[in-house]
Amino acid sequence: MIEKINIKQLEKNSCCSIPSLNNIRISIITSICIGCGVCAEVCPFGLPQKKANNKYRISDPALCTECSACKRNCPVGAISMFEQKGCGCLWDARQRITKKNGSCCS
Amino acid sequence: MNYDLRIMAVTYMKKLEEEPETYEQEFTNLTKGINLEINDWIIDRINNDNSIFEIGCGPGTLAARIAKQKGKNVIAIDKNFQMINYAMANYPSDIAGKLLYQIGSFNNLTVFHSSQDLVISTFMLSELRPLEQQIFLRNVWKILKKGGRLIIATEFMPLGIWKIGFSLRRWRYKKKIRRYRLKNTQLNKYFFNYLNPIGFKITDKKTWKHNSIQVIELVKFNNEGKEEPGYYQPKMKKYKGILSQFRIFRCIFTGQIDRVPIEPGIYQSGNPTRKSPIIVTANYDFTYIKVMRDLKDIDVWVLVIDTNGINVWCAARGNDFGNQQVLEAIEATGVQNYTKNELLLLPQLSAGGVSMPNLSKKSKNFPFKAKYGPIWSKYIPEYLKNKPVQKPANMKLAKFNIFHRTRAFITHTTFLLRKVFFYPIIASLIIFLVVFPWFNKLYWVIDFILWIITSNLIISFLFPLSNFTRKFILKGLVFGIITIIILGGTFWILQKPFAYILLNTPMIFWISFFSTMSFSGYSMSTSPREIQEEYGLFTKVNKILLVISVISSLISILLI
Numbered sequence: 001m002i003e004k005i006n007i008k009q010l011e012k013n014s015c016c017s018i019p020s021l022n023n024i025r026i027s028i029i030t031s032i033c034i035g036c037g038v039c040a041e042v043c044p045f046g047l048p049q050k051k052a053n054n055k056y057r058i059s060d061p062a063l064c065t066e067c068s069a070c071k072r073n074c075p076v077g078a079i080s081m082f083e084q085k086g087c088g089c090l091w092d093a094r095q096r097i098t099k100k101n102g103s104c105c106s
Numbered sequence: 107m108n109y110d111l112r113i114m115a116v117t118y119m120k121k122l123e124e125e126p127e128t129y130e131q132e133f134t135n136l137t138k139g140i141n142l143e144i145n146d147w148i149i150d151r152i153n154n155d156n157s158i159f160e161i162g163c164g165p166g167t168l169a170a171r172i173a174k175q176k177g178k179n180v181i182a183i184d185k186n187f188q189m190i191n192y193a194m195a196n197y198p199s200d201i202a203g204k205l206l207y208q209i210g211s212f213n214n215l216t217v218f219h220s221s222q223d224l225v226i227s228t229f230m231l232s233e234l235r236p237l238e239q240q241i242f243l244r245n246v247w248k249i250l251k252k253g254g255r256l257i258i259a260t261e262f263m264p265l266g267i268w269k270i271g272f273s274l275r276r277w278r279y280k281k282k283i284r285r286y287r288l289k290n291t292q293l294n295k296y297f298f299n300y301l302n303p304i305g306f307k308i309t310d311k312k313t314w315k316h317n318s319i320q321v322i323e324l325v326k327f328n329n330e331g332k333e334e335p336g337y338y339q340p341k342m343k344k345y346k347g348i349l350s351q352f353r354i355f356r357c358i359f360t361g362q363i364d365r366v367p368i369e370p371g372i373y374q375s376g377n378p379t380r381k382s383p384i385i386v387t388a389n390y391d392f393t394y395i396k397v398m399r400d401l402k403d404i405d406v407w408v409l410v411i412d413t414n415g416i417n418v419w420c421a422a423r424g425n426d427f428g429n430q431q432v433l434e435a436i437e438a439t440g441v442q443n444y445t446k447n448e449l450l451l452l453p454q455l456s457a458g459g460v461s462m463p464n465l466s467k468k469s470k471n472f473p474f475k476a477k478y479g480p481i482w483s484k485y486i487p488e489y490l491k492n493k494p495v496q497k498p499a500n501m502k503l504a505k506f507n508i509f510h511r512t513r514a515f516i517t518h519t520t521f522l523l524r525k526v527f528f529y530p531i532i533a534s535l536i537i538f539l540v541v542f543p544w545f546n547k548l549y550w551v552i553d554f555i556l557w558i559i560t561s562n563l564i565i566s567f568l569f570p571l572s573n574f575t576r577k578f579i580l581k582g583l584v585f586g587i588i589t590i591i592i593l594g595g596t597f598w599i600l601q602k603p604f605a606y607i608l609l610n611t612p613m614i615f616w617i618s619f620f621s622t623m624s625f626s627g628y629s630m631s632t633s634p635r636e637i638q639e640e641y642g643l644f645t646k647v648n649k650i651l652l653v654i655s656v657i658s659s660l661i662s663i664l665l666i
């Protein structure tokens with residue numbers, strides 16, 4: 001039998017936060033991060049910040065635009081995030097909702 | 107008309123290709139039999155060729171005819187497996203293994219180098235983008251024997267006066283294609299420029315319908331005695347002076363709507379040598395001019411990749427600037443032969459599409475050390491000079507300052523006027539001029555246009571005021587109120603009738619609210635998911651506001 005996973009409990013106990021689709025938009029899994037700093041180089045908003053243990057953390061997940069630059073370029077795949085094609089734009093959202101075929105960026 | 111059918115042919119090719127049984131017949135109908143004449147022309151030309159290779163064979167009609175009538179060995183490939191299945195099912199019985207059908211693409215031809223006498227490709231070239239056409243020609247060159255031939259049938263821009271009608275129809279079809287979200291076909295604009303540098307000579311050709319359909323016979327030759335096909339390099343495109351300034355203005359005014367592609371390939375800034383690094387950028391005209399100007403003639407190679415005439419950020423988020431495009435550009439241009447410097451500097455904003463760890467993994471001989479450069483091209487010279495391991499904040503953080511917002515204001519307002527408010531404005535003009543000739547009410551239309559422009563001006567200039575929230579609906583409400591206060595005050599000073607101001611308040615509010623929502627794409631302050639969550643509420647609020655504002659504005663027009 002599979003027990004229901006209590007995410008809050010897990011987050012409390014484990015080393016890292018587990019992003020669920022509803023609340024946390026993006027996070028760096030500390031145990032995998034090698035501190036290379038690529039994410040900080042590509043993020044246009046400077047969200048990944050170096051912490052005392054030489055690893056990176058997203059400072060303010062609410063400011064993320066989900067462009068996936070950090071996730072694509074992380075050499076160890078330490079970044080977990082929800083990714084979607086396109087960018088934050090009304091017409092893009094309309095395209096996705098009404099036409100159901102991708103984004104207006106292409 | 108022939109142009110119609112030519113464009114339709116390629117437009118609907120994708121649809122036809124889904125049904126191999128009817129493909130040949132439908133395609134013949136579309137070209138009014140020209141494809142059959144082309145097949146005859148090609149078969150007449152086959153004499154001493156023993157090994158023949160066809161790329162893009164479709165249902166295999168031509169390949170089967172060659173094998174049957176001429177008794178030659180034919181290998182025919184197509185990337186569409188339905189087509190190959192159909193061709194196999196209709197394999198002619200009496201040709202005893204002379205014909206081989208395979209799934210394959212021009213990217214990776216599965217025969218030995220210098221093994222074929224003749225390569226044929228009909229009506230495939232216009233589905234390839236400029237860089238793909240160059241790769242196609244180079245790959246064909248490699249598999250041809252010395253003095254081997256390539257016969258290509260494809261569509262071109264017609265000659266002289268026929269261009270006008272052609273361009274108009276193409277413009278119409280382009281809009282249609284975009285609506286269906288189909289890939290656009292390419293005009294073979296530069297095709298003839300590629301031939302000589304890569305190593306082909308035209309020996310014969312026949313044209314139909316004012317040059318809009320052509321079949322061309324090419325012969326391979328060795329450029330400067332080399333055993334490799336050459337590379338094509340586009341001519342330098344101007345980026346200084348008044349004309350390129352006009353090209354910049356054109357891009358600012360049509361930004362959200364038009365793609366303005368330039369020819370992809372290698373360009374030069376200054377006098378690059380074999381020690382100069384490579385700067386990668388998108389083939390949007392605005393991007394090209396900006397990057398070239400910002401480089402200030404320092405010596406670098408500029409690799410312009412094919413992003414369909416879209417800027418770096420949008421292309422990266424829309425699958426037009428990714429690993430595939432970068433690798434394709436490297437393969438087609440042979441940029442590694444220009445320089446010994448291993449630095450390949452990608453724009454920082456392309457990171458949303460490019461995945462660097464995969465770049466070197468996917469291509470076996472990736473000869474470069476790829477790096478993300480500064481976020482604004484104006485920092486490239488400084489970046490190349492200092493080569494910082496970690497970029498300083500100003501080189502990597504996106505800003506949305508007053509200069510960007512001014513440009514965004516122009517682009518966004520022209521977008522709204524062209525795409526959203528165009529028909530309402532035309533409709534109200536018709537009503538006031540033709541249906542009910544109320545010439546004295548025309549001022550309302552002028553007011554309406556002025557409201558659109560001023561509310562967008564207010565949004566762009568005061569945008570940081572709304573930074574307290576990321577919800578664009580809330581921002582819209584804030585700017586709606588600000589616009590009402592500013593415009594209402596102006597009308598008060600201008601001593602307009604009070605009822606007119608009051609009755610048009612909902613319209614002004616709606617314009618401002620709607621424009622703020624539409625402005626979201628410029629601001630970099632929302633994400634796809636956030637705006638998508640807001641979309642449902644937005645459409646409801648939008649509808650209610652629109653109904654109220656139209657009714658009350660109508661009353662104001664009728665009363666005052």
